[in-house]
Amino acid sequence: GQQLNQSPQSMFIQEGEDVSMNCTSSSIFNTWLWYKQEPGEGPVLLIALYKAGELTSNGRLTAQFGITRKDSFLNISASIPSDVGIYFCAGREGTYKYIFGTGTRLKVLA
Amino acid sequence: SAVISQKPSRDICQRGTSLTIQCQVDSQVTMMFWYRQQPGQSLTLIATANQGSEATYESGFVIDKFPISRPNLTFSTLTVSNMSPEDSSIYLCSVGTPYNEQFFGPGTRLTVL
Numbered sequence: 001g002q003q004l005n006q007s008p009q010s011m012f013i014q015e016g017e018d019v020s021m022n023c024t025s026s027s028i029f030n031t032w033l034w035y036k037q038e039p040g041e042g043p044v045l046l047i048a049l050y051k052a053g054e055l056t057s058n059g060r061l062t063a064q065f066g067i068t069r070k071d072s073f074l075n076i077s078a079s080i081p082s083d084v085g086i087y088f089c090a091g092r093e094g095t096y097k098y099i100f101g102t103g104t105r106l107k108v109l110a
Numbered sequence: 111s112a113v114i115s116q117k118p119s120r121d122i123c124q125r126g127t128s129l130t131i132q133c134q135v136d137s138q139v140t141m142m143f144w145y146r147q148q149p150g151q152s153l154t155l156i157a158t159a160n161q162g163s164e165a166t167y168e169s170g171f172v173i174d175k176f177p178i179s180r181p182n183l184t185f186s187t188l189t190v191s192n193m194s195p196e197d198s199s200i201y202l203c204s205v206g207t208p209y210n211e212q213f214f215g216p217g218t219r220l221t222v223l
Contacts, residue, residue, distance in 0.1 A: 003152055031210045042202050042214035043153070045111070050210075088152060096141055096206055097168075100153040 003102055004091055010105035019076040021087060021104040029091030032072040033098065034063050038085045046087075047074070081108050112137050112205050114215035122221045123193055130189045131218045133203035138183035141206030144176070147217070148199045159186040159203075193222045 004025045013019055023032070031050055035043035047058050049065035049072060056063055060077045072089055089101040113136040123129050133142065142159040157165040157178055165178035180186045190197050200217045207213070 033211065035214075040217075040219075042114075042217045045211060045213060048209065048211050090153075090212075092210055096158070096210070097155060098212060102152050 004089055004099055006087075006089060006101040006104050008104060009102070010107070012107045012109055013079055015079060015081060015108055015110050017079055019079050019083070019106060020073065021075075021106075022071060022073045023089035023091070023101045024071045025091055025099075026070065027091070027093065027099075028069040029093065029099075030069075031092035032063070032065050033090040033092075034061075034072070034074050035088045035090065036085045037088065037103075043088055076106075079106075079108050081110050084108050111207075111211075111213045112139060114203065114205060114213060116201075116203060116215040116218050118218060119216065120219035120221075122223060125194050125222055127193055128189055128191045129193065129220060130187050131201050131203075131220075133186045133188070133215055135184045135205055139205040139207075140183070142180060142186045143204045143206065143212065144178060144186070144188045145202040145204060145214075146199045147202060153202065156188070156201075159188075190220065193220075195222045198222045 006023050034046045037043040047063040052069050054065040062075045064073045086103045090098040115134045117132045144156040145153045147153050155168050156171045157167040159178050159180040161180045177189045198221050202217045204212045204214045
């Protein structure tokens with residue numbers, strides 16, 4: 001099925017650095033969700049975005065709903081070792097169906 | 111957010127057999143979904159579990175292979191039928207909220223030999 005393109009695919013960063021990742025699509029979405037998944041667990045919802053241009057924060061995480069409604073961005077400030085995991089974006093297509101991104105694997109070097 | 115549990119958490123099965131996965135939610139929810147996450151991959155929606163009626167399947171997924179039950183607003187099952195090694199995946203249930211959020215269970219890790 002359709003997937004959203006996430007960039008980068010993976011990244012190693014030093015503890016304390018800021019992290020940016022994005023999600024792009026050829027389709028317009030009405031809602032964007034960002035998740036984090038750790039090994040052996042289900043995805044955990046981090047942030048939900050509902051309007052084009054919306055900027056929402058959750059602690060050290062900030063996400064934005066792109067103006068074109070075809071993209072979204074997630075920033076993590078001052079990364080710590082427990083930020084390790086796979087981050088997925090998801091865009092809402094239609095009433096309830098979400099299309100998930102390909103994922104960004106984050107590894108933090110202490 | 112709702113607390114979602116899944117059983118079993120993992121299983122190793124022989125090809126040709128079937129496995130039924132249970133999803134229990136601690137509150138009544140209208141929307142429940144089943145996803146598949148193949149090894150190292152993203153999540154793909156299998157179907158929407160509708161209470162009191164047949165599930166709505168996404169392209170590429172059929173009822174004969176993935177029968178779903180939804181007897182009430184807190185419980186659903188997904189059966190993976192006549193399994194092959196290609197069915198080895200994580201199977202996740204999720205619930206939808208009126209705010210268009212989706213929350214996931216911990217997943218069932220299935221290995222088919």
